[in-house]
Amino acid sequence: MHPNQPTHFPQAVPEIPVSNVEKAAEYYVNVLGFHFDWGNDQGGIGGTSQGECRMFLGNAPFRQTLR
Numbered sequence: 001m002h003p004n005q006p007t008h009f010p011q012a013v014p015e016i017p018v019s020n021v022e023k024a025a026e027y028y029v030n031v032l033g034f035h036f037d038w039g040n041d042q043g044g045i046g047g048t049s050q051g052e053c054r055m056f057l058g059n060a061p062f063r064q065t066l067r
Contacts, residue, residue, distance in 0.1 A: 015056040
């Protein structure tokens with residue numbers, strides 16, 4: 001292994017496609033027990049977490065900007 005190569009990588013964070021970030025976050029919080037950490041539907045992306053689990057919720061307009 002090359003000495004400058006990282007030996008530890010952070011956990012991958014999946015992006016879940018949703019139609020509305022805030023409505024999806026409400027479901028993740030109220031039904032699944034997650035926390036809504038940041039974001040909104042206008043910005044197109046939000047972050048949720050529960051313990052060590054992290055997920056992004058992204059709406060269609062936001063996902064189109066990534067293409």
